[in-house]
Amino acid sequence: MTAAAPRTTIVVVTWRGRAHITRCLDALAGQDRPHRTVIVDNASDDGTAALIAAHPSRPEVLRLPANRGYAGGLAAALPGVRTELVAWLNDDAAPEPGWLAALEDALDADPGAGAAGSALTAPDGGPASVGVRLTPLGYGADTAEPAEVFGFCGGAVLLRRAALAAAGGVPAGFFCYYEDTDTSWRLRLAGWTVRPVPAARADHLLGASTRPGSARFHLWNERNRLLMLLRCAPARVAARELARFAALTAVLPVRRLVGRPVPAAANFRLGLRLRVLGALAVRLPAAIRDRGRIGRRSVAARNEIWRTFAR
Template sequence: MTVRTTVLVVTWRGRAHVGRCLDALAGQSRPLRTVVVDNASADGTAELLAGHPSRPDVLRMPANLGYAGGLAAALPDVHTEFVAWLNDDAAPEPGWLAALENALDADPAAAAVGSALLPPEGGPPALGVRLTALGYGADTSEEAEVFGFCGGAALLRRQALLAVGGVPAGFFCYYEDTDTAWRLRLAGWTVRPEPAARAAHVLGASTRPGSPSFHLWNERNRLLMLLRCAPAAVAGRELARFAAITLLLPVRRLARRPVPAAANFRVGLRLRVLGAVAVRLPRALRDRGRIGRRATVPRNEIWHTFAR
């Protein structure tokens, strides 16, 4: 059978789990090419990859480029019809790739199809990402609410991805998937879930959700995504709201009013977010212009259709 899909697996210090991911890919019912991007791991990951019986192609990075940076670095080496994004802590079931390829074959209007990600503790699978009224991307188990795909396990049409600008490498990690869904929808494509494409997923094996770094990347990239893709009024409102909350937090503490304990309500971290956005603002606005020129669907139409 013809290989139609290149699966990109990005790993960083993934020795403890990337082997299970590669075992699962070796057991797929459809042929595929596997490319592992090793983000300068120093924990024995390189040796594990070299000795794995599936013999994946390996791109060894000189530094940790993050998930988004790793995907972007590997994309020029992909020449198949489809490209899959897969976390190194995900283990797809044997029919995963077949279900994803069949879904794109059945829906020519779809540029990306997301998987059913099965949490280790049980419960309903995440089928994709919904768009909240504040411009956050949030996991959803409801097919009807899917705005975008979860980048932990998804299949995209390579040419569609390239036509909308590829992967935003500067995001490092988080929101590269929701940003890509925005750009695909602006270009007239749709995104759909495929519940039959199932993959077990250990969320945050490398990045510790809830940590200061997680919140820094999460908040920074949400704002950058909105500046690049969302209606101007929404992007401006959310940037102003983030700054206003940052300024009001010390006042609340002085008044002994309650402040959430989460790291994204620490003033120092929020100032770092604002500084990072300010540094990247000229690039984000240039990207916004390019994205707008490619768009065939108005930003406001997408926002009012999906933001809840």
């Protein structure tokens, strides 16, 4: 009997993933649906490449000459994907054996869904995320409640390739963080829904490749949140949040000068916030052009999506 052709290409982006890439590949080898696996190696220099080459599943490898981040790695792989469905998977995630089957079945059961998100579990076994909710300030926040889901968590998700392409693909310039919430925004604007699939479980080490709470983490988070809002959100929300960020940045030195308390988190450091504003100034023309393109593709109203999900 001829084996069924795979419907899904699983794209795993790694950078210095030696400590966990074998665990991820073992989990993919245990899936009960046929699939193609593509590992995007962001110029790892820690022996990751040798571990991938030695793995018995023999995944395809796209090795990049420099680290383009998670978003850049996904964007580099997408032109080579020809299957109907494409999965994004963190290299520190290990899906359970029925993970891919649950996601494929969920999309088959819901033709209006452009993406099916996984249930990520923390190292202690507790729930970490079934998707992303949209906060009133425009942040994407992990939620363990399926009813709250606005978008998917990019750590483990299955998307319709055609829907992703029609919505504009992956924002490669984000490097990492918020590429998932931005893509969820664009899918919803294009008329697709995002479906959480609690049965599609994956263990996630969470932050194995980047350090949540670090200065770099906050730099990418703050910059990309504001870029996402400029590209996708109602204009009043994007303008409000940009003004709020700039105003707080201006106030911080005054608060310190008069002895008022300032939070210790890295995103309250003046230098980091000025770097965010500088990056936004450079990228603003492109973000405005992107906003126009996204608007021309949209069939849903930005304001209606905001009213429905921002809570």
